[in-house]
Amino acid sequence: MTEAIIWTIASFAARDNETNLADLNTINALGGCGYHVSTKRLSDADFSAELAVLIAAPVASTIKIGVIETITHVEILADFLKRYKKQYPEISVIYEPLSLSLADMAMTESTGSMLVDAIKICLLPCVDVLILPQEQGSADSIRLFTETTQAINTLLSFGVKGVCAKAMTVKYHHDNKQQSIALDVYIDAQREILLSSPSVLSRPSARDENSGVFSSALATVIAQDYPIDDALVVARAYLNQSAETWPNNRNDFPQVVLPNTVLGDQLGLVQQMQLAYDFAPCDTNRLGLYPVVDTVEWLEKVLQQGVKTLQLRIKDKTPAEVVEDVQAAVALGRQYQARLFINDYWQLAIEHGAYGVHLGQEDMLIADFVAIKQAGLKLGLSTHGYYEILRAHQIKPSYIALGHIYPTVTKDMPSKPQGLQRLQRYADLMQDYPLVAIGGISLARAPQVAATGVGSVAVVTAITRATDYQQAIAELLAIVEPQSSLACVNDE
Ligand SMILES: Cc1ncc(COP(=O)(O)OP(=O)(O)O)c(N)n1
Ligand SMILES: Cc1nc(C(=O)O)sc1CCOP(=O)(O)O
Ligand SMILES: [Mg+2]
Numbered sequence: 001m002t003e004a005i006i007w008t009i010a011s012f013a014a015r016d017n018e019t020n021l022a023d024l025n026t027i028n029a030l031g032g033c034g035y036h037v038s039t040k041r042l043s044d045a046d047f048s049a050e051l052a053v054l055i056a057a058p059v060a061s062t063i064k065i066g067v068i069e070t071i072t073h074v075e076i077l078a079d080f081l082k083r084y085k086k087q088y089p090e091i092s093v094i095y096e097p098l099s100l101s102l103a104d105m106a107m108t109e110s111t112g113s114m115l116v117d118a119i120k121i122c123l124l125p126c127v128d129v130l131i132l133p134q135e136q137g138s139a140d141s142i143r144l145f146t147e148t149t150q151a152i153n154t155l156l157s158f159g160v161k162g163v164c165a166k167a168m169t170v171k172y173h174h175d176n177k178q179q180s181i182a183l184d185v186y187i188d189a190q191r192e193i194l195l196s197s198p199s200v201l202s203r204p205s206a207r208d209e210n211s212g213v214f215s216s217a218l219a220t221v222i223a224q225d226y227p228i229d230d231a232l233v234v235a236r237a238y239l240n241q242s243a244e245t246w247p248n249n250r251n252d253f254p255q256v257v258l259p260n261t262v263l264g265d266q267l268g269l270v271q272q273m274q275l276a277y278d279f280a281p282c283d284t285n286r287l288g289l290y291p292v293v294d295t296v297e298w299l300e301k302v303l304q305q306g307v308k309t310l311q312l313r314i315k316d317k318t319p320a321e322v323v324e325d326v327q328a329a330v331a332l333g334r335q336y337q338a339r340l341f342i343n344d345y346w347q348l349a350i351e352h353g354a355y356g357v358h359l360g361q362e363d364m365l366i367a368d369f370v371a372i373k374q375a376g377l378k379l380g381l382s383t384h385g386y387y388e389i390l391r392a393h394q395i396k397p398s399y400i401a402l403g404h405i406y407p408t409v410t411k412d413m414p415s416k417p418q419g420l421q422r423l424q425r426y427a428d429l430m431q432d433y434p435l436v437a438i439g440g441i442s443l444a445r446a447p448q449v450a451a452t453g454v455g456s457v458a459v460v461t462a463i464t465r466a467t468d469y470q471q472a473i474a475e476l477l478a479i480v481e482p483q484s485s486l487a488c489v490n491d492e
Contacts, residue, residue: 004032004223005058008216009051009077010066011039022208023064023216029244030234032220033058044072051080059088061223065095065127066212071118078122085126092222095123095160096131096215102165105132106151125159129228131215134168134185141170142268145185152187162188162228167209167239169199172266181263184254186232193229193387195254196263197240205242214239225416229387248428256391273365276373278396282356285434286455287339287399288481289473291463292438296328298464303336305473309456311358313343323348330354341380350375356398361388369395380436384415389426393433401458402426404439405449410460413439420448427452443472446479456480 006027027034035057037050063081068074085091097105097119104116124130134148152163164186171180180199186192200206207213217235226234236254237247247253259269287309291302294314302310312329314322326348333340333355341356342349346367349357356378359367364381372379378398383389392400406417417440418426427435437449438458443466449457457480466472477484 002061003058004062004220005060006032006034006062006064006216006219006223007054007057007060008034008036008064008066008219009039009054009068010036010064010212011042011069011073022211022213023066025244026213026216026238027220030217030220030224030238030246032223034216035060039068039073042073044076047073048076048080051076055084060084060091062092062094062219064212064215064219065093065097065123066215067098068119068123069115071115074115074118074123078126081123081126092128092219093126094129094131094215094219094222095127096212098210098212100132102132102134102148102151102155105130106154120158124155127160129162129164129186129215129218129222130155130160131164131166131218133209134165141172141266144168144170145183145267148185149187149192152185156187156189162186164232166214167197167200170196170263170267172263174262183257183267184232184236186228188228191229193232194257194267194269195232195236196257197236197254203240207239207242209239227385227387227415230385233386233390246425248425250429253386253390253429256387256394258391258394261394271365274368274370275364275395276369277394279373279379279398280376282339282378282398282434284455285432286481287434287436288456288484289476290436290438290456290458291473292343292458292460293464296325296332299329299332299340301469302463302473303332303338305470306477307338307473308336309339309341311341311343311458313358313460315344319345319348326354327352339378341378346372346377349377356380358382358401361391364391364395382438384413385418385422386426389430393430399434399436399456400430401436401438402454403437405437406440406442406445408440408461420452423449423454424452427454443475443479446476450480 008023024034037054039047148165155163166184167182170183171178181196182199184195214235217238218231221231221234237252241247241252257263259271260273260275290309291307292311292313322345329340330352339355341358342354343358346357357372358380360382380399380401381392381397382401383392384403404413404417405423435454436456436458437454441449441457441459442462446457463469463472
């Protein structure tokens, strides 16, 4: 893995060293390596010279910008970033101006401050993520949320790629009591992310929101190639904790706000989702070896080898074309007393009484989760990183699948492989769930995957393309379910 290099460029009017130290501590704590340029009291020529020195430092993965005090510094910096991004288009620029609020920045007419105008015209088009506070706790949460999204959309029109309105206090009613939470709202061209955390007042151990630590944390996580949704989650968890380590306590992680929930309703989220919560638990937390196959013939072959968890995954056919396969699959599952999951065709799974259904994140928008729950079917949900894991956790499925761990030839994946280190982090964070690792897991890789503590390993080609599938299943079973293989041996 290449080193995560973060450059920080800022001038702090007050508490310089303290704030600078908080930045660098955060970068170190989260596994990055920071290089800092302080612009404070630098002449324009000296500022340009400092930036030229930075060029000689190791190439940045992300650049974090803090307070920039003068118009010419803004212009010099914007020019520098434009040139640097041309050379390294992959670089992300994270900007947390601290002293400016969302309302100040989002005014369309001139604010009366030439500095703010210069920031909007010159700097924002070079910025990938702008982070601003939205502090006021209006009693009308729908209005506050609407104003916030409007302000963010205005800022996006200035050319910044994504905007996060951070830690806004939202008051809402639940169980006849007024609750108060801190909400992060992030919007870019592809996504809108809402993360709720307990209000700052109820978290004495939380970090100072006005220290620039959020953007340093975000920059460091993005520098390690995490996508923005996952980076927001980890940065927020870091702010919510006091420890100077990569966050690993679920209590510190934010909750993903979904429509059709108490908070979602009170923010006026309108998306129609037939969500349900707390699905039937699986009979074990360790689902073991989990072959995913696309024919009834394969189901039977793997069942005959002693497999107890499996999935029928037929893609892109009409329900009428797969109904007989689903019926036959359910019958086989019963005959072998196995946990048979049906991918995608949740109505057929309900109709024919499968053990469970496996669905993806996008299915949360279309499938009737209430019907699945009412029918008593187990629900497995796919995830591809922290954000999706927390989103899945909101509805408490029967198991969570973590993918894709390695490159896979079975499916075109829009995301990057997670690798073992991330899998370990997810396994530690979600250890109370049945977890299933999937994606590119071969016989050779299975021992390391199993060693992360996930109770189940799902495979397609490790079985279907094996020269000897029976041998492959026997070896995979011995790796993933060593206790059951021992029991078999002892039983003989
Ligand atoms: C065990 C397991 N994990 C993940 C998937 C992927 O499901 P999904 O995201 O719904 O994608 P498709 O399989 O439908 O392409 C899975 N099927 N099984
Ligand atoms: C169906 C599927 N879903 C994935 C996910 O990450 O959600 S990876 C995957 C394919 C797994 O096949 P193989 O074991 O051959 O790599
Ligand atoms: Mg699916």
